[in-house]
Every structure is written in C-alpha cells, then in structure tokens.
Amino acid sequence: MTPEQTKRSGQCLCGAVKYQATLLEEGVHVCHCTLCQKWHGGPGMAAGCDGDWSIQGEENLTWYASSDWAKRGFCKTCGSHLLFKTNDASYHGIAAGTLDNLDGFKIESHIFVDKKPSYYDFNDNAPRLTEEEFLKMVGEHTS
Ligand SMILES: [Zn+2]
Ligand SMILES: [Zn+2]
Numbered sequence: 001m002t003p004e005q006t007k008r009s010g011q012c013l014c015g016a017v018k019y020q021a022t023l024l025e026e027g028v029h030v031c032h033c034t035l036c037q038k039w040h041g042g043p044g045m046a047a048g049c050d051g052d053w054s055i056q057g058e059e060n061l062t063w064y065a066s067s068d069w070a071k072r073g074f075c076k077t078c079g080s081h082l083l084f085k086t087n088d089a090s091y092h093g094i095a096a097g098t099l100d101n102l103d104g105f106k107i108e109s110h111i112f113v114d115k116k117p118s119y120y121d122f123n124d125n126a127p128r129l130t131e132e133e134f135l136k137m138v139g140e141h142t143s
Contacts, residue, residue, distance in 0.1 A: 008047075010099040012080035016060040019082070021053035021094060027108035028096045032116035033131070035066050040081055043116070046093035047105075051085070053092065 006023040028045045036044030055061060061082070063071045070091075073083035084093040096102065107126045110116075114130040129137065 008049075008094075008099050008101065010082070010094060012060075012075035012078055012082055012098060014075060014078035014080070016057045016077045017075045017080070017082060018056040019053055019094070021049040021092070023094075024048040024050065025108065026104050027106055029093075029108050030110045030122065030126075031112055032110065033112035034115055036112075037115075037117070039066065039072055040095070043120075044084075045096040046084060047096045047099065049092050049094055051089050051092045053083075053094075 006026065007020060008023055009018065009020045011018040025048065028047050031044040031046060033044070036042075060075055060077055061073050062076045063073050066072045069088070070084065070086045072081065073085075074081050080098060081095045082098050083095070085091065096105070107122065107124045109126050110122065110128045111134040112131050113128045114132075
C-alpha cells in the first residue's frame, strides 16, 4: 500500500476537530481493556497510524492522561473520542469510528481478551491476545 492509499481523514461528531493521518494498515485492533471500556463505553477500536498526523481545531482537543505512559484525545465540545498516543511516541492510534471512510477495513487483532466482559463477542477470525500475551509482544507497559 502506498502512503496515498492509507492517508485518511476523520473528524469528531460535531466537526470541531478534524484530522488527517497516514494509517499503518487498513485494519483495526479491538481492545477490550478496562480503560477502553470506561473511555469508549465499550471495546476500543483503533487504527494505528504514524505520528505525523495533522489536526485542525486542536484548541477543541483535550488530552487526558489515562495512564502514566499514554494520553487519550477527545473533543471538548461533543465528547467524541478521537486519538490515542503513548508518551514515548511509539504508538499513535485513531478511534476507528471517527474515520470518514472505512472501506476495505478488517479487524487485525483483539487484545486484552481476558478483560472482555461476557455480554458481547465478535465473530471474526482475527488473533486474540490476552493482556499477558499482548504485553509480552510489545515488550513493556501495563494498561
Ligand atoms: Zn466535536
Ligand atoms: Zn484498551
């Protein structure tokens, strides 16, 4: 995939915050961790992107430090959850539902599946990683 194909735009519900970002893949990682459950009101669905995103209406974006290693960005007018970044800039993610176009996307993986509440399930065949397996894969951090 060329950068042009993975360059995507998105925005919050009210349109006060807009962004363009180059995605790492046309795929979404579903996070079932307790922080995502609280923040999104359900599982988090994130599309990874490079750190070179551009944001319009940044004054409407509030960053919340959800842990001592990552921050979550939301629109302070409509409350849409938009962006996620680690403090060391090793990961940048976009809340998938805020992208303008999700054609061709698929689920790449599920993480923190051992934290998933029992009331829902996904029926895709993507890999499923527990917290321990995920942390082993990324090599550091806790939720
Ligand atoms: Zn908004
Ligand atoms: Zn999570």
